[in-house]
Amino acid sequence: MTSLVEGARRLVGRSVPTVGDRLRSLEAAATAARGRLDDELVDRADTVVRRASSRLALSGDHTVVALAGATGSGKSSMFNALTGLELAQVSVRRPTTSVTAGAAWGDDAAELFEWLGVQRRHQVAAPAGDLDGLVLLDLPDHDSTEVAHHLEVDRLVQLVDMLVWVVDPQKYADAALHERYLRRLATHQDVMIVVLNHVDEVPHDERRPMVEDLRRLLKHDGLTGVPVLTTSATLGEGVDELRALVTVRVREKKAAAARLTADVVAVASDLRKQSGTGEPAALARSTKGDLVDAFADAAGVPTVVHAVQRSVARRGAQQTGWLVTSWLSRLKPDPLRRLHLDLGASGKELTGLGRASVPEPTRVQRARVDTTVRAVAERVGADLTPAWSDAIRRASVSRLEDLNDALDRAIVRTDLGAAKVPLWWRLAKVLQVVFAIALVAGAGWLLGLLVLDYLQMTSPEPPERYGFPLPTLLLLAGLIGGIALGVVGRAVNGLVARARARSADRRLRAAIAEVTEDLVLAPIDHELQAYAEVRAALSAALHR
Ligand SMILES: Nc1nc2c(ncn2[C@@H]2O[C@H](COP(=O)(O)OP(=O)(O)OP(=O)(O)O)[C@@H](O)[C@H]2O)c(=O)[nH]1
Ligand SMILES: [Mg+2]
Numbered sequence: 001m002t003s004l005v006e007g008a009r010r011l012v013g014r015s016v017p018t019v020g021d022r023l024r025s026l027e028a029a030a031t032a033a034r035g036r037l038d039d040e041l042v043d044r045a046d047t048v049v050r051r052a053s054s055r056l057a058l059s060g061d062h063t064v065v066a067l068a069g070a071t072g073s074g075k076s077s078m079f080n081a082l083t084g085l086e087l088a089q090v091s092v093r094r095p096t097t098s099v100t101a102g103a104a105w106g107d108d109a110a111e112l113f114e115w116l117g118v119q120r121r122h123q124v125a126a127p128a129g130d131l132d133g134l135v136l137l138d139l140p141d142h143d144s145t146e147v148a149h150h151l152e153v154d155r156l157v158q159l160v161d162m163l164v165w166v167v168d169p170q171k172y173a174d175a176a177l178h179e180r181y182l183r184r185l186a187t188h189q190d191v192m193i194v195v196l197n198h199v200d201e202v203p204h205d206e207r208r209p210m211v212e213d214l215r216r217l218l219k220h221d222g223l224t225g226v227p228v229l230t231t232s233a234t235l236g237e238g239v240d241e242l243r244a245l246v247t248v249r250v251r252e253k254k255a256a257a258a259r260l261t262a263d264v265v266a267v268a269s270d271l272r273k274q275s276g277t278g279e280p281a282a283l284a285r286s287t288k289g290d291l292v293d294a295f296a297d298a299a300g301v302p303t304v305v306h307a308v309q310r311s312v313a314r315r316g317a318q319q320t321g322w323l324v325t326s327w328l329s330r331l332k333p334d335p336l337r338r339l340h341l342d343l344g345a346s347g348k349e350l351t352g353l354g355r356a357s358v359p360e361p362t363r364v365q366r367a368r369v370d371t372t373v374r375a376v377a378e379r380v381g382a383d384l385t386p387a388w389s390d391a392i393r394r395a396s397v398s399r400l401e402d403l404n405d406a407l408d409r410a411i412v413r414t415d416l417g418a419a420k421v422p423l424w425w426r427l428a429k430v431l432q433v434v435f436a437i438a439l440v441a442g443a444g445w446l447l448g449l450l451v452l453d454y455l456q457m458t459s460p461e462p463p464e465r466y467g468f469p470l471p472t473l474l475l476l477a478g479l480i481g482g483i484a485l486g487v488v489g490r491a492v493n494g495l496v497a498r499a500r501a502r503s504a505d506r507r508l509r510a511a512i513a514e515v516t517e518d519l520v521l522a523p524i525d526h527e528l529q530a531y532a533e534v535r536a537a538l539s540a541a542l543h544r
Contacts, residue, residue, distance in 0.1 A: 019257045022264045022541045023052050029271060029537035032530045036391040037274050045267045051158065052260040059112050060257075062104065063250045064135045066156055068181075069166035070174065071095040071141030074197040077233035078166055079103075079138040082243050083131070087122055088138040095144040100152060106132040116159055130247040143176050157181065161256040162191045162249060164242070168198040172214050178221050186222030187266040191259045193227050193245055194218065200232035268541040275534050276385035280392075283521075287376055291516045292509055294372040298361035299407035299515075301508045307335040308418045309501035313493050319421070320428035320489030322482045323436050336418060360404060373397060373520055380524055388531050395523040406519060410511040416504045422496070428489055432482055439478025445471030 017025070030045040067075040076088035076097050087103055089096055102113060103122040112135060113121045124131075139156055140149035157163065163185070167177065185192060196214055199207060207230060215228055227245060231238035249255045296302075311334050318326045361369070377396035381389030445462065449471065452459040462469045468476075 017540065017543050019052065019260045019264070020056065022261060022268075022543075023049055023056070025537045025540035026264050026268055029268065029534050029541060032533035032537065033271060033275065036527070036530060037271060037387050037534070041267070041270055041274060045271060048263045048267050052263060054115065055159070055256060055260060058115055059107065059109065061107055061133050061253060062109050062112055062135050063133055063162060063253065063255045064112065064116065064137065064160040065162040065164060065246055065250070065255075066137040066139050066160040067164050067166055068139045068142065068153060068157065069197075070143045070168065070171045070177065073141075073166045073168040073171065074231075074233040075141075075166045076101075076138050078164075078195070078197060078231070078239070078242075079136060081233045081236060081239045082246070083124075083136060085122075085124070095141045095146060095149060097138055097140045098146065098149060100137055100139050100156060102135060102137045104135045106134070109135050116156065130243075131250070133253065134246070134250045142181065143171070143174065157185075161259045162246070163188075163193075164246070165192065165194045166197050167194065167214070169196070169202050169210060172196060172210075173217055178217060182218065182221040182223060187269070188259065188262040189223045189226040191249075191255050191262060192223070193229065193242070194223075195238075195242060196228065196230045197233055199230040200235050200237060264541055268538050271534070272538045272542065274385060274387050275531070275538065276388065277535060278383035278385065280380050280384060280388075280528050280531065281382055283376065283380065287379060288513075288516070288521070290372050291376055291520060292513050294365075294368045295403075295407065295516050296509055296512045298365040298369050298403070299411055299508075299512055300359055300361075301411070301505065301512065303359070304336075304339060304411060304416070304508060305501050305505045307339055308416050308504040309497045311336040311418050312500045313497035315421075316425065316493030316496060317486075317490060319425035320432070320485065320493060322486035323432055325486060326432070336416070361407075366403075369400070369403065370397075373400065376520065377524065380528070384531070388527070391530075392524055392527045395527045396520050398523050399519040402519060403515075406515045407512065410515050411508060414504075414507050414511045417507065418500055418504065420500075424492075428485060431485055435478045435482035435485065437478070438474045439482065442471045442474030442476070442478055446475060 026045055027049045030042050030049065033042050033045075067078055069075050071094045076090045079088040079101075080086050080090065083103060085103065088101055099120055100116075100118050101120040101122075102116070102118040103124055104113070105124045108123060109121075110123070116135075116137070118137060137156065137160065139153050140146070142150045142153040144150075165177070165182070171177070194214070196211060202210060211228060211230060218224070218226060218228070229238050229242055229245070231242060233239065314329060314332070314334065317329055321329070373396050374393070377393045378389070381392040384392070449459055449462065462471050464470065465473050
């Protein structure tokens with residue numbers, strides 16, 4: 001039981017996609033590849049999709065078989081011999097057929113003829129027998145001086161479901177035939193037959209070597225599996241065999257799908273050759289870190305961080321310092337305000353200028369950004385084909401013109417955390433006021449005693465504490481206490497300022513990391529998604 005289920009699953013897993021499935025995959029691949037892979041190649045894929053879709057929408061009961069070849073090879077004669085009808089014009093004049101003629105057996109093929117652009121058409125009314133479903137075309141030659149002839153051949157070679165190449169003993173090796181047509185149709189050998197006609201004009205002992213020579217040439221074209229027949233359209237030799245081969249294909253009704261599949265496979269293979277199947281490299285954290293470093297440098301993050309440290313230290317000194325030095329330090333402007341990074345109420349308000357005054361990146365900083373971005377793009381695309389590594393490189397720099405504005409916005413938006421006022425600052429300030437009051441009171445008291453003494457007036461003895469007169473104690477305590485608190489506060493504030501600077505640095509880098517994401521990593525990701533889509537779609541289109 002299990003083996004049956006497994007067998008079924010394996011069968012389903014291996015199920016071959018329909019032409020429609022392949023076409024949808026090819027279309028998806030072409031859409032995602034547009035602008036990334038070669039335009040001409042993508043156009044070709046789109047053309048195949050359009051052409052194949054229109055063919056699929058038409059009669060699937062008919063198989064369009066075209067007789068193609070050089071002038072005089074006997075295409076028209078073969079048309080008549082195969083059908084038993086004298087519909088095609090045969091003549092010793094070269095070239096004879098200048099307009100494609102067609103005949104259809106079975107259901108009405110008018111729509112199909114319309115799509116093929118074949119005007120000279122004949123719907124065979126008689127019971128069709130083994131020719132039921134055949135649409136046979138007699139093409140003009142591909143090698144006469146009439147340009148219109150080979151253009152018509154080129155056009156129909158793209159459209160028909162099956163090709164019978166009629167060659168003759170004189171011209172079967174012509175470069176025009178092999179280079180212009182057969183070699184390019186190497187992917188289509190399942191829907192081709194090669195016929196060496198005029199074989200009655202070749203002595204019996206030369207026929208086999210000639211066929212072998214023809215096979216050798218076909219092999220060189222990449223056509224090893226294509227059937228080769230020898231015929232004489234005038235004497236009827238080999239005609240039955242050819243008809244048998246053709247009618248089998250017509251009865252199977254698979255030639256149209258096979259031809260379209262071959263078209264899809266041909267262009268999808270070329271796309272895959274250019275697109276490749278390599279894995280894009282995942283970016284290490286350190287590489288992303290390099291990017292953030294370079295951007296942070298360009299954004300002047302070190303300048304801002306330094307300003308945060310100095311600003312915090314300065315405000316700390318104002319709050320906790322000895323009142324005299326605190327007043328003096330108010331005379332200098334705040335370093336952050338100078339960068340137009342106002343502390344505001346919460347520390348993240350702007351000055352209203354909308355733009356920080358962090359200097360524009362220098363050329364060296366900008367060059368570092370460019371080099372780092374290039375290195376990132378190169379790393380991601382290292383194992384991809386040039387088409388994709390180029391696309392990734394282009395995408396990586398596509399948004400860099402916004403760099404300065406984006407960095408500025410990131411800095412301006414970041415809460416630098418510089419405005420917080422710790423509780424101990426407030427306590428220290430109260431203490432400094434108390435020390436100052438003690439100092440002033442002590443000094444005033446002593447001054448009063450001094451004046452009274454000068455005026456030779458008796459003054460009451462000031463009370464003593466701890467062996468010191470109280471005014472002296474007040475003066476000394478106020479002075480030493482204020483200065484000592486200032487010194488200790490300064491040391492602690494140094495640590496606070498450094499911690500705040502580190503935290504500002506972290507927040508700024510987080511904001512800058514978002515900028516690298518928006519400007520560089522997301523565009524690269526977009527290309528990688530397209531690559532994944534192309535790769536998956538092509539593998540579906542080429543599924544065996
Ligand atoms: N001996 C011999 N003559 C043939 C054979 N097939 C065609 N012919 C003759 O070759 C000449 C050209 O034949 P067509 O059938 O008109 O050749 P075609 O390939 O249609 O030529 P175009 O229409 O000019 O492209 C005619 O005189 C035919 O009678 C053949 O198998 N043996
Ligand atoms: Mg002809």
